[in-house]
Amino acid sequence: xxxxxxxxxxxxxxxxxxxxxxxxxxxxxxxxxxxxxxxxxxxxxxxxxxxxxxxxxxxxxxxxxxxxxxxxxxxxxxxxxxxxxxxxxxxxxxxxxxxxxxxxxxxxxxxxxxxxxxxxxxxxxxxxxxxxxxxxxxxxxxxxxx
Numbered sequence: 028x029x030x031x032x033x034x035x036x037x038x039x040x041x042x043x044x045x046x047x048x049x050x051x052x053x054x055x056x057x058x059x060x061x062x063x064x065x066x067x068x069x070x071x072x073x074x075x076x077x078x079x080x081x082x083x084x085x086x087x088x089x090x091x092x093x094x095x096x097x098x099x100x101x102x103x104x105x106x107x108x109x110x111x112x113x114x115x116x117x118x119x120x121x122x123x124x125x126x127x128x129x130x131x132x133x134x135x136x137x138x139x140x141x142x143x144x145x146x147x148x149x150x151x152x153x154x155x156x157x158x159x160x161x162x163x164x165x166x167x168x169x170x171x172x173x
Contacts, residue, residue: 048091049091049092049093049146049171050092050093050094052090052091052092052093053092053094053112053127053128055081055082055085056082056127056128056130056163057125057127057128058078058079058081058082059076059077059078059079059082059127059162060076060077060079061074061075061076061077062074062075062077063075066158069158073158075155076126076127076153076154076155076162077155078153078155082153083153085151086151086152086153087150087151087152088150088151089148089149089150089151090148090149090150090151090165091146091147091148091171092110092130092146092147092148092165093144093145093146093147093172094110094111094112094113094144094145094147095110095111095112095113095114095115095118095142095143095144095145096108096109096110096111096138096140096141096145097109097110097111097115097118097129098115098140104137105134105137105138105139105140106133106134106135106136106137106138107131107132107133107134108131108132108134108138108140109129109130109131109132109161110129110130110131110132110147110165111124111128111129112124112128112129113128114142115142126161126162127162127163129161129163130161130162130163130164130165131160131161131163131164131165132147132149132164132165132168133149133164133165133166133167133168134147134149134167134168134169134170135167135168135169136169136170138168138170145170145171145172146170146171146172147165147168147169147170147171148168148169148171149165149166149167149168149169150165150166150167151163151164151165152164152165152166
């Protein structure tokens with residue numbers, strides 16, 4: 028019986044650690060600053076992200092991240108969407124958070140919309156050049172939890 032309880036505790040602890048680890052990725056992604064650069068197309072200076080070394084080291088790596096699907100205008104499909112560290116009423120698009128708290132997602136398989144927190148796994152891409160895209164992009168994503 029003790030062995031069963033110990034095993035149950037270890038499994039639950041590992042699951043809890045994985046969940047909190049996926050949520051903590053947003054804290055790492057918050058290590059970004061901005062610099063003003065002149066944009067030829069727009070004709071004025073724009074804020075361009077400057078990624079900390081921690082973030083640069085994550086580029087191209089498979090990450091797990093926990094958050095919320097954001098229903099935005101132009102939502103193309105269940106394979107392309109915006110993902111946020113916060114629920115819709117607190118996210119970047121509602122003025123409740125910064126641009127470092129959202130990312131574009133391209134999933135391999137459709138991800139059903141939910142208002143609940145989910146975890147995704149995918150390859151992180153950093154964007155500091157295309158102002159028509161978010162600064163974080165998660166490619167080849169798949170849903171880990173429902």
